[in-house]
Amino acid sequence: YPWPDPEVLKYDNDFLDDLCVNIKEKLSSIPKTEQFSKDNSGHIALLITEIISLCAPIQLSEIESALNSLGINISTKIINRSIYLLQKVGFIDVLSYSSNKYYFPLKERKWVKFGKTKDNKLIDNQQLKMKVRQSFVTLTDPLSKRRITALRQIIAKKEMAEEIN
Template sequence: MNKNKFEDVLIDIFSDLNVNNFQVEYSIKKFFLCGGEINIANEKTPSFRDRFMRHTAQSYDSIYNAIVLAESFKDYFKENVYTDLLVFERDIANIATLVIIILESPGALVELGMFCNKTDLYKKLIIVANQKHTEHEDSFIYLGPLEYIRRKDPTSVAEYPWNDSVQKNDYDSLEDLCSVINDKIEKYPSSERLKVDNSGHISFLISEIITLCYPILIGEIELIFLALEIEISISQIQRSLYLLNKIGVISSRKYGTSYKFYYPLIKDKKTVRFGGTKSGRKVDSLTLRMAINQSFINETDQLSGRRVNVLKLINSSLLVTV
């Protein structure tokens, strides 16, 4: 079966790239936030997480805009994208810049239990505990996971006093928490060599592929991984696409019968730099993007026509949202 011109160009481009030169760029900051109830309509602010959201919305745009609420992923089990909760938690942690867990709900305690043994993730973990619970040294949480994590990384545990209703000292606590977050971000690496066994790195690579090649189908993303000689299952690609969509990095548009095209929402942020090709040439993303566009814009086959139509729709929708 003959491949279309679009696929031929993808194979030519990506088979010439050297995966050993790939560098993951942490240019997009996302903070996974778990904790108590959020209810903007309730002036009594039912939880410390709610107060944190309100505080950052007013005073810390960079933090507020990076927050992804745990509730955003409540449909992770649908369509069998994820059938294993532990795999889901691992992938979330790998793609997030920070994982912030405010211990004030049963769900947050479950998250704590899942992350406390993942020592490789402590660099991006912040556990926020209520001093009312930790000041009693016979507390299971105090004697158990929190102390273990604190010994491994003191910057991963923060304690503050708070009550069920808003208090005057909440402002100082929230200000300090924002400082803890910013300090943690400052120590976060700006880039790292691509590791193919890191699901977060694979997601960032898929994000860069979509930015370079959109509108693109999932089967074409799989073809690119074959050209790169990276072994990856279609289910792993589906999981990455789900997460990238949920954190607002990509989106998709259906067109025709069973066609679902993916495209970027943040085109000005590189998530992977390709470095040099196998022959030593420097990779110019703009030149590659132009070559990919030319592979379908003037073609007359049905799939190319659909791709052109979807590209027009995507560009018009992106202009509206800017």
């Protein structure tokens, strides 16, 4: 294929059609699902996205704790790098409130399909999300109040973004 050239304003349609066919063939050969690997940085990034989706608003230390509880011990530097990339591709965003940073998803989508628990029960993402929300909504301590206020601000921010689009 001819490489893009700023001097060339138009390419032959045969080249473009052939390129499109090849891309579609490559995409159709890629598996739709893949076994999770904690050594795959892309898998880790999507797991972080799923944790943020389930637990938003969530802080960095809580993301680390969630990963550790899943047996994934990675450095804060790697988590921060994943978060930076996830923000750049528009999967998540951050809200600064008081001295805290809260991460939240921009797209409501299931990124990771969890298997079963040790008791052989299916993990229900929506039920898990509700349990997390209930864990701080009913509390009256200052940290929970901040998180509730952050959640309200996130909801308002998302609603404003939807109105613009």
